[in-house]
Each structure stands twice: as structure tokens, then as C-alpha cells.
Amino acid sequence: MRKRRIITIAAFGAAASLALAGCASDGAGGTTEFGGGGGGSTGEKGTITLGFLPSWTDGLSTAYLLQDQLEKIGFTVEMKTLTEAGPLYTGLAQGDVDVFPSAWPEITHAEYMATYGDSIEDLGTYYDNAKLTIAVPEYTDIDSIEDLASAGDQFGGKIFGIEPGAGLTAQTQKMMPEYGLDSSYELVTSSTAAMLTELKSATEKKEDIVVTLWRPFWANDAFPLKDLEDPTGAMGEAEGLHFLGTDGFAEEFPEAAELIEKIKLDDAQYGSLEDLVVNEFGEGREAEAVDAWLEEHGDDFDWVVS
Template identity: 45%
Template sequence: MFKKSRVFASMLAVGALALSACGASNTSSDSGSKSNDAASSKWANCDMHKGVKDASSEKADAKKDITIGAFNGWDESFATAHLLKAVLEKDGYTVNIKAFEAAPGYTGVAQGDIDFLTDGWLPVTHADYLKKYGDKLEDLGCWYDNAKLTIAVNKDSPAQSIGDLKKMGDKYDNKLIGIEAGAGLTKQTKKAIPEYGLDNLEYTISSTPAMLAAIKKSQADGTNIAVTLWRPHWAYAAFPMRDLKDPKGAMGGKEFIHTFARTGFQDDFPKASQIVKNLILSDENLSSLENVMFGDDNFAGKDNDAAVAQWLSENPDFIDQLTTGKL
């Protein structure tokens, strides 16, 4: 799994938790070699409503201390961890969030040192971890079903599919703005460029903050822009961006994000487990939550709990819908 760092963009603070992050690593560099296995994997499909039910009338759990693992640099990991922390603490639990790289995070859950993590990417990205630790993990369900790598443009620009950039490159200054050289997104884009014959474009490999700063500048200047991006990402809420269609599937297939708990967690915390199982996030909810938490015009990653509190105040029905299984 990719090493990811949170790099601050000093000029604009865009990417205040640098986000080379989740999307950059949400298709690993060897994803192509796993694609056939993924198609037949038990994780190849996601039913977000499986196991969802009303937890509001369930008996309170005797145990109250819960530890959630979050993956360094993966914004949706911290967004969901702090969101569930707020919900569970409102119900009387004491929640601690610990940050890990993906490998030690899975190890910690498998060994029982962490109660659960919310950022299990399947069927490709974390397949090796499930192969290694699957018999020591409890699947609490998938909460997001649209994780993918993309090439995105400003909404009011002409291109509709990736292939359009071959003939419309001049509308985008003949540039495709990328992120870090070592990111899985960058490697996948390098494979997609020849698939669509985009040799006319200058593929700029820089950093996630630089890519986000370029989007912000293009919005201010009223110019078109094409960038490499990924879902989930708060840029979709912060800026009017849309994904280009990928009819050849050159950017890879979509993945699903699961929550995995330690063995015995559901027995120890039946009510808390049900609340976690009820979590379902739409693109709109997740991107708006991440935008409040990490967007440069909001909390910029400086106070995740305060950011979640603000988001919940703006979405007053969310906790009740989550608890009653109505998301």
C-alpha cells in the first residue's frame, strides 16, 4: 500500500491533509494483476442495506470503551471514524481514534488491539489483507459503493468522456494535471493515456495540493481544467467538478468500502455494532463532510471533532436516521 503523507499547501492551504491520500492509493500499483480475481471475489458486490435495522430500542452495551483505527492520509477514514465517534459518544461511549498505516491497522484489528476500522477497500485494494486476516475479522458491512479513480473536469467544460480530450485538448490548455509520482492514481493514469490516445496532452505529475490549487485557480480565472481525481474526495463538494466517462474502463473498476471489526466485537458491543452497520454515506454526504473537515475554506484538517459537530448541526436528522437504520 502506498505511503501517504499530509502535505500542507502554504499558498492556499488547499489540501490541508494532503490527500495524496485516499484516492491516490485507492487502486494499488498492481491492481491490474488482481482484476480477474476481483471479478470472482466474494467481495465483488456490495449491498449497503444488508444487516441494517433499527438500533434505537436496543439495550445499552455494558462495555463503553471503543477504539477505532483510521488510516494515515485517507480522508474518508478519518471522516467516518470521527463521525461515528460523535454518534457513539452521544450514546454514552468513550471513543478513541488511533492513526495507522493500512498494514498495521489491519494487524491491530486482527490482534484485537483495535475494535474496528472503517476503511476496508474491496475487492482489489485490500484483498491481500483479507486473505491474510479475514478469519480474524468481522465484516460490519459496506457503507460506500462508488470508490473509484477518475479524470475530472470543471462542470461547464465541453468534454464528456476521457476520449474527448484527444480532440478537445486545446480547450484544456493541452494539459492533464496529476498528483504524486508514486500514487496508484498516477500509475493507473499512465496506463489510461495510451488507451485513449492522449499523447497530445502534457501529463503534469506534481502533488495533490498542487492539483487542488490548480483547480482553485482555474475556477477563479474562469478557465477549463482536467485533473486526475478520485472518489470519495471533498473537491467534488468544494468545486463544481464532474468525472469524465470512462467507457474503456481504463481507470479501473469501482470498489466498495467496508467496516471490519475484531473478532468478538459484535458480542461485546451489540448495540454499537448495529449503529456501525447502519452507516451508509452517499457521495453528497461524504464529500460535504470531508469538505467541512479538510477544505481550506473550512477546518482544513485542524479540528476533526469540531468539523463533525458543525456538519451534524447542518444535517440534524443524520444521527436519528443512522441509529434507526433509515440512511
């Protein structure tokens, strides 16, 4: 097993990150301590730990897809769930997490990569058109972010965001002064679930609301939404979704790295996977969702292990 590295945590709320990184949910209602490798049974080819944020359903979906595929080629897969990106990148860089199954390293998580990138290796891009957005309901008479500046009262002076440590949150904070929104709006951060609750309530009542969102994400189809135009590009350009590994992963697990590198999904394939995992099957039935997805799409790929 690779030597576990000790790194200095220098940014992004170090104290909070260390506290969260020390203990993460094991995905089964308990907790799993970081450090020392996997605590479960060791598969024929070793144990690989996947770290992800369940509320970020791109990573949730691909984590269970990877678990399915890696276990079928002889690995034991340990799932570690966290609530913030900072501790996840910390765990990945330290080697306590082997793979982050849906990272946004090009733009959204660029600051994390600047801090931890020397201890992380890129295992491949599985989707190449991800984008951060600001969205409102379809019935709202606003079509551009620049129109929000004069409509603060219409939206109660609030933009509903997700987790404070999310790259989307940081990008939105950078965007707001560019459009003059910092004086008339508060970016309300809590969690993805809390944002979706506000969005559901507002759209059911046909009320105006502004939220931070991203594509691909199932909520774009589940709610009557439209992305606001971003004339200055302040929310960033489209980027790729990557599988990231801890430094040395491909050398230690070459067969796993080769399989991961082959995974490529288009909009329809990704959308189907996320919809099945999040909506049709739901929590506790993710493995069934992946089975259903592979039955539908398995013939599309040369990397699928049945």
C-alpha cells in the same frame, strides 16, 4: 485484548510503509506510536482506534461520526491519522488500528486487500455508489478521456493526481496506456491538498486542467467540474465504501460492530455530513459538525445514538 499479529510486508513500498506506519499523528498535533493498543484512558467498554487519512474526506467525515456514536455507547475512541493507504492497511492488518472508517476494498484498494485481506474483516458497506473519475473544468472543450490523447499541449502534458500510494493513483496509471496517454501526459502525484490547490488556481483563472477525482467528494460541487466519459471503463465501475475492522474486531467488540453494520448513507446524507465536517465547520470543529449533522439527519436513522 486480541493478540497483536506480526505479518510480512511484501508489497507497495515496504520500507516506506513501515516507516510511516511506525508513527502516526494522533490528530492533536502530536504522534502516537503504533503497537500495544491505545495509550489513552480506557472507556467503560474499552478503547477502539480509528485510522484514517484526513486528506481523504470521506474517511475524515465518517471517522468523526463513528467517534461520536461509539463514545455515546461507552467506548473510548482513539484517532490515528496517516498520509498513505499502505501504512493504514498495514496497521489494520496488524491490529494497531481497529477500524478503517471508509475503505474502497472492491476495486480501488483491491491490491491492498489481496495482500492484507486475511487479517481484515468487513464490518459493512455504508455507501454503494463510489466512483473514481478523471475531471476537467466545465468550460473545457473536452468531454471524454479518449479526447485527451490529442490535447496534451492544451493541458501542459500533466494530469494532477493525489498521493502516490492511493488506489486512485494506481487506477489512473493503469488507465493511461489504455487511452494512449502515457506518452503525452505525466501523472503528477503529491497530495490531495496539492491537487486541490492546482485545481483552485486553474479554475479561478479559467485555465484548462485535468485532475484525478472521485465521488462522493465535496470538491465536485465546490468547483465548476465535469467528469470525463470513460468509454472503456478503465477507471473502474462504481463500488461500495466499507467499514473495515482488524481480524477479530466483531468478536471483541460485538456491540460496536453491530452499530457500525447498521450505518447506511445516501447521497444527500453523505454529502451533508462531508460538507459540514470539511467546509462549514472545518478543522478542529469536527465534533460540532457531527452534532449539527445529527440534529438535521438523526431522525432518518434507527441506529443513531443521541
